[in-house]
Amino acid sequence: MRLAASFVASAEELSSCPRWERTEVALAGRSNVGKSSLLNAIAANGRLARTSRTPGRTRALNFFALGQCLALVDLPGFGYAKMARDRAQALSRLLSDYLEGRANLAALLLLVDLRRGPERDEAELVRLARRRGLRLMIAATKADKLSSNEQRRALEGFTVLSAEVMPCSARTGSGIQELRRWILGFGGPGISQAI
Numbered sequence: 001m002r003l004a005a006s007f008v009a010s011a012e013e014l015s016s017c018p019r020w021e022r023t024e025v026a027l028a029g030r031s032n033v034g035k036s037s038l039l040n041a042i043a044a045n046g047r048l049a050r051t052s053r054t055p056g057r058t059r060a061l062n063f064f065a066l067g068q069c070l071a072l073v074d075l076p077g078f079g080y081a082k083m084a085r086d087r088a089q090a091l092s093r094l095l096s097d098y099l100e101g102r103a104n105l106a107a108l109l110l111l112v113d114l115r116r117g118p119e120r121d122e123a124e125l126v127r128l129a130r131r132r133g134l135r136l137m138i139a140a141t142k143a144d145k146l147s148s149n150e151q152r153r154a155l156e157g158f159t160v161l162s163a164e165v166m167p168c169s170a171r172t173g174s175g176i177q178e179l180r181r182w183i184l185g186f187g188g189p190g191i192s193q194a195i
């Protein structure tokens with residue numbers, strides 16, 4: 001399945017986000033966790049969002065229209081130690097402004113490296129999502145790097161979040177179809193015909 005997804009805008013502050021009626025599903029997570037790669041896998045378009053081996057690649061909110069009434073938002077990663085302090089603070093402010101204040105935002109796809117598991121930052125985002133009443137899904141990324149036994153063990157570390165977890169891999173495509181379905185669930189009736 002290929003989704004009609006297209007890049008619309010990049011925003012460095014909340015006031016420059018698109019003014020539209022679309023329901024937004026945001027991808028958040030630590031720098032280098034695989035947000036841009038997952039977005040491309042979900043849209044089945046390898047060149048939609050820019051990915052990089054260097055952490056800190058995505059430095060703005062990037063909006064992608066999906067079908068008639070949805071949008072995916074690729075968020076800047078947090079926790080990149082080598083970024084200049086004022087730059088990191090500005091990004092962290094942008095991220096929390098968006099997550100706390102964006103009216104279009106309905107759902108958060110929180111990415112956590114399956115090998116690393118959730119830490120304090122992720123637990124905080126889960127709390128924020130619950131406080132705001134956002135729908136939440138945890139994508140446990142880079143599952144291809146673990147055997148299925150290792151995956152099972154690693155997933156035990158995710159239970160602290162008390163949220164639905166989907167192990168996935170942008171590389172092999174595992175879990176992608178499930179995440180796609182979850183996202184399309186926010187598009188209202190008729191979404192599958194519209195895209």
Ligand SMILES: Nc1nc2c(ncn2[C@@H]2O[C@H](COP(=O)(O)OP(=O)(O)OP(=O)(O)O)[C@@H](O)[C@H]2O)c(=O)[nH]1
Pocket residue numbers: 029030031032033034035036037038050051052053054055056057058059076077078141142143144145168169170171172
């Ligand atoms: N093995 C494996 N590598 C992956 C996977 N997804 C992403 N990567 C790699 O992880 C690195 C970071 O991927 P990105 O998608 O750019 O990560 P990001 O979270 O958008 O990073 P920032 O924009 O810096 O926050 C790249 O080298 C990707 O090739 C995956 O499913 N499996």
Ligand SMILES: [Mg+2]
Pocket residue numbers: 035036037050051057058074
């Ligand atoms: Mg990125």
